Amino acid sequence: MNKRRDFIKLGVASVALATLPACAAYSAQTYSSAKAPYRVVVIGGGYAGTAAAKYLRMWSNGGIEVMVIEPRPRFVSCPLSNLVLGGSQRIGDLTFAYDILKAQHGIQWVEDAVSAINPAARKVQLTHGDLHYDKLIIAPGIDFIYDKLPMLQSAEAQQKIPHAWKAGEQTVNLRKQLEAMPDGGVFVISIPPAPYRCPPGPYERVCQVASYLKNNKPAAKIIVLDANPEITSKKALFTKAWAELYSGMIDYRPNSEVVNVDINTRTVYTEFDSVKADVLNVIPPQRAGKPAQMAGVVNFDNRWCEVDFLTYASTVHADIHVIGDSISSGLPKSAHMATSQAKVCANAILAMLNNEAPDPNPVFANTCYSFVNDNMAMHVANVYRYDATKKLMLPADGGGVSDQPSEQEGKDAQYWARNIWSDVLT
Amino acid sequence: MLSLMPKSSLNLCWLIFVSSIGVTAEVFADTSAASINSQSIQVRHIQILAASCAACHGSNGNSVGGTPVLAGLDQARFVARMLEFRAAASSFGGDDAPCQRSDRAGN
Numbered sequence: 001m002n003k004r005r006d007f008i009k010l011g012v013a014s015v016a017l018a019t020l021p022a023c024a025a026y027s028a029q030t031y032s033s034a035k036a037p038y039r040v041v042v043i044g045g046g047y048a049g050t051a052a053a054k055y056l057r058m059w060s061n062g063g064i065e066v067m068v069i070e071p072r073p074r075f076v077s078c079p080l081s082n083l084v085l086g087g088s089q090r091i092g093d094l095t096f097a098y099d100i101l102k103a104q105h106g107i108q109w110v111e112d113a114v115s116a117i118n119p120a121a122r123k124v125q126l127t128h129g130d131l132h133y134d135k136l137i138i139a140p141g142i143d144f145i146y147d148k149l150p151m152l153q154s155a156e157a158q159q160k161i162p163h164a165w166k167a168g169e170q171t172v173n174l175r176k177q178l179e180a181m182p183d184g185g186v187f188v189i190s191i192p193p194a195p196y197r198c199p200p201g202p203y204e205r206v207c208q209v210a211s212y213l214k215n216n217k218p219a220a221k222i223i224v225l226d227a228n229p230e231i232t233s234k235k236a237l238f239t240k241a242w243a244e245l246y247s248g249m250i251d252y253r254p255n256s257e258v259v260n261v262d263i264n265t266r267t268v269y270t271e272f273d274s275v276k277a278d279v280l281n282v283i284p285p286q287r288a289g290k291p292a293q294m295a296g297v298v299n300f301d302n303r304w305c306e307v308d309f310l311t312y313a314s315t316v317h318a319d320i321h322v323i324g325d326s327i328s329s330g331l332p333k334s335a336h337m338a339t340s341q342a343k344v345c346a347n348a349i350l351a352m353l354n355n356e357a358p359d360p361n362p363v364f365a366n367t368c369y370s371f372v373n374d375n376m377a378m379h380v381a382n383v384y385r386y387d388a389t390k391k392l393m394l395p396a397d398g399g400g401v402s403d404q405p406s407e408q409e410g411k412d413a414q415y416w417a418r419n420i421w422s423d424v425l426t
Numbered sequence: 427m428l429s430l431m432p433k434s435s436l437n438l439c440w441l442i443f444v445s446s447i448g449v450t451a452e453v454f455a456d457t458s459a460a461s462i463n464s465q466s467i468q469v470r471h472i473q474i475l476a477a478s479c480a481a482c483h484g485s486n487g488n489s490v491g492g493t494p495v496l497a498g499l500d501q502a503r504f505v506a507r508m509l510e511f512r513a514a515a516s517s518f519g520g521d522d523a524p525c526q527r528s529d530r531a532g533n
Contacts, residue, residue: 054485055477059473335481336478336481339478339480339481340477340478343474343477343478344474347470347473347474351470357467358470359467359470359471359474360467361471362471362474362475363471363474363475364474364475364477364478365475365478365479365481366478367481367482411492412492414492415482415491415492415493416481416482416492418490418491418492419480419481419482419483419484419489419490419491419492419493420480420481420482422484422485422488422490423480423481423484423485426485
């Protein structure tokens with residue numbers, strides 16, 4: 001084993017944790033948090049929150065105190081989690097401890113949930129006490145909207161009809177239901193109206209479920225109820241992959257928003273139709289995570305947070321920054337995007353705390369891979385640049401998608417995952 | 427030969443041209459990049475851009491597998507490879523994708 005590698009060792013009963021090589025360049029240092037002049041509190045330990053916390057510490061040479069609030073004890077990656085449904089990856093492969101990140105960067109960590117946020121007093125209230133901040137970063141990911149589908153709100157309902165749109169137990173639940181499904185059964189997936197987390201994700205999921213069924217239950221069928229008028233991402237590539245790899249198996253129905261669900265019979269109703277499923281996966285419509293709602297920074301469409309793209313400061317409260325899936329941006333809600341925004345935000349906060357101007361012209365990359373079976377993937381990649389007139393991040397020329405899925409890109413996708421995990425978790 | 431290469435493959439590396447390759451190469455060459463305090467706007471800009479390469483090349487260019495390590499990469503090589511990527515891109519009509527895998531042509 002390479003000497004550079006430090007492995008996470010955690011004896012957790014049911015989940016075998018995956019391991020990551022620790023980042024070699026940034027070795028542990030002693031930080032004097034007590035003397036730090038500023039405290040930044042980060043709500044959320046997903047891709048956006050971990051990246052923000054790490055880069056704040058790294059780029060300030062440990063000069064400011066950073067505190068992350070995250071209720072879940074472990075990080076579970078949404079990217080690659082569709083492969084758990086296909087069967088080529090296990091959830092433990094995508095589950096990581098936060099220990100290396102905390103120790104290497106001297107990040108304070110609070111495993112607790114936020115119960116209130118007081119922007120005027122710059123205070124975050126937790127279940128066990130409260131915290132003062134100089135700057136607050138809210139990176140909570142998504143929250144589901146159950147207004148139209150109240151019957152799916154309870155934990156029991158989600159046990160029977162999983163969303164599996166936050167990786168972890170829900171993913172494993174859906175996988176088990178697929179394993180238990182009879183050959184000749186029907187898998188129904190409902191896709192919410194855009195914008196939602198991970199634009200190509202639902203279509204990749206269809207590929208993964210189809211791949212599993214093709215090999216194990218070849219008489220099974222898949223019905224895709226898409227609330228959108230067409231496939232929202234990598235359309236030509238998915239259409240082709242479905243036709244070539246899973247011919248006759250997938251019935252794709254656009255403009256099919258689910259309006260009602262009978263939980264007991266697993267029947268979904270669209271405006272004109274009803275479909276009975278053996279396994280039913282309803283991905284509900286989405287909005288900014290609960291902490292953003294508590295802070296009062298959800299000011300677009302009652303769903304998302306408007307921010308300044310130079311700093312990610314909320315347009316409601318200047319000392320509250322919002323990054324990742326919760327913002328209104330026109331940008332894809334992806335993991336790489338979340339980390340790119342986190343870095344702009346971290347850099348800008350450090351500039352502002354130092355009374356300097358942030359980068360007036362940020363440029364960053366986004367990549368997103370989708371697997372069409374257990375080893376072939378395709379990508380979409382773009383560079384985004386700040387447009388000072390429109391005050392938006394816009395895609396630069398030169399981006400694009402793969403010509404076709406390939407095994408090489410399947411490997412690239414795995415390399416991408418290793419590198420982004422090590423970027424945010426070590 | 428060219429037609430076998432996936433058009434628009436990994437196309438992010440070269441977009442660094444929007445800024446100065448030299449400065450970016452320096453950011454990767456010196457990973458102990460100084461404290462944020464008193465960074466020039468230019469350095470900040472490059473810091474942000476270079477940090478978004480981390481998803482594929484690892485933090486500070488310390489790839490943990492599958493992609494080249496950029497940390498400490500010889501600046502001349504860095505610049506030369508970027509120019510190759512750009513040249514490959516323009517041979518596809520300019521909208522293509524460097525960070526192109528050299529071994530892909532035969533795939």
